[in-house]
Amino acid sequence: MSNKCQCVDKPPNGLIVLALIIRGEKSEEALKRRNGTANTMATSVPSLAIPGQRLGSANTYAAGPGTHIQQTNIFASIAGPVILDPAQPNTQSKATLRVTRILSTAAQSSPAAAFAKSKPRYNTLPAVDSIVLARVTRVQKRQAAVSILVVLDETSAPNADLTKAASDNDNIASILTSAANPENHSSTDELRFQAIIRKEDVRAVEKDRVVMEDMFRVGDIVRGCVLSLGDQTSYYLTTARNDLGVVMARSEAGNMMFPVSWKEMRDPVTGAGEQRKVARPY
């Protein structure tokens, strides 16, 4: 009584041909046998996981992102490399098992080479407290509407240069330059998550004196933090921190501006200053 699995042929072009002969096996027996083999391998954690693969016991490990727990066992829920985060010393916590979506192992060694290839883009959803880059699409008296371009990965250190961030997403620099270019403003906003920055969430001090037109302009790239998932249409963002606010903006003359203070940016060509809620440059 066994599943006999014969790999008949496996040519190099990725053709998977499997002939399978099943001799009437009861599913309970299969489950018993599988659990038996799983228990003997409980000490070793696989390096690669596919959804539904058992990774370890929930008594030994804690379940991290990309995994789920079923009957005191941790199973993978996405395909990817398994990472074991060691437990904090001097605490009772267990080591955390997680399956990562990041497939760029070479990104640390040579980011330029990694970005040269078109990597697959895995959408990360904005969650509460995640830092996002968004483009301002409309400025109103009480709020500014933005569309979220990138959810910055929490694994990339905040001090790291943006172009070196090992994010799931494509080259952030190219996203930003294309987004800041007014010629690229197409109807793709429909496919991006929409968000709103309310007047009270723009800055932490003098909230009642905020004039939205002096904080954001349409086309600006804003770094914001997600306050809540919001209503059916939009997320809520805040920029009420020193490191949050406008990171890229064009002047009325159309030139990229550089920040001079927390509330002013300047055009390098004409020398004219414009008011913005500026993010602290790293």
Add this chain to the structure above:
Amino acid sequence: MNDRRRVNGPPGGTRPPVYASLLQSGTGADTRAQRQRQPTDLRKIFLKTGLIPSASGSSYLEFEPSASLAAARSNPKSLIPPSSALKLACTVHGPKPLPRSAPFSPNLVLTTHVKYAPFAARKRKGHVRDSSERDLGVHLETALRGAIIAERWPKSGLDITVTILEAEDDRWWGDVPDSHDASWGMMNVLAGCISAASAAIADAHIDCLDLVSGGVAALVSDDSTDSPSALPKLMLDTDPAEHRSIVSACVVAYMPARDEITELWLKGDSSKVSTADGDQRSGHEALIDGAVDAARGAHTVLAEAVRESLQKTLGQS
């Protein structure tokens, strides 16, 4: 429904017509497809993920053509192939924001579309989805909804589109329709859709409980001509073109890691079955067990395909 937006091909068949008398004569008699596999032997599956770059996840699935089709290709006796093999492509778009009109959803909203290409079946399909295609879409959605961890993707939608390039036949093409006929080929198509969609979801890195795979089993009575009292036999992964009469069929969507069924579709009369001595299972129990076995077989291919694409991506970056 009339499709007035496109220039449609002529309605009717996609293959050239053949006189019925030719089929009855000596030349056509041996073109009838016969099952060459054992009853528990499955067809080989080709499955590859990540072929459509613009989608966040995609897969392409193909069933091995039957032995009679391979023979007919090497030594053609008729213009019409004796059987067809399933070929389908699946794309996953998302997670993406819900449309403005949609109400707030704390979960992932799953949308499935199954569409036959106009040339997929022997009878031409229109560009507008018909009732059988909508039916397949609903079945596919049920199968996948039980496998996806929807609460990890709030406020977002996932579109799954399956395009069937070649569908299974409902019966041997030379047979006239009779009372036993039902859309048996649709059940094989659904099993293929489930496996392909599961691979595409894994390719899109959407959280799911397990790789859910589809399997088909059927009760067939092939030799009804000599002994009408003979009980139908259980066959796994049936190609309807290879059998004279299918009595009932079952398709399941099955998650082997949890031993759970997310979708079950049973059609026909499963009251009678010829089982081995000592086997006390009733007809539909045997049928469901057989479909689960077939799904478990498909799962090995599915797991291997997902693992292979993962290793390929890791090797590239």
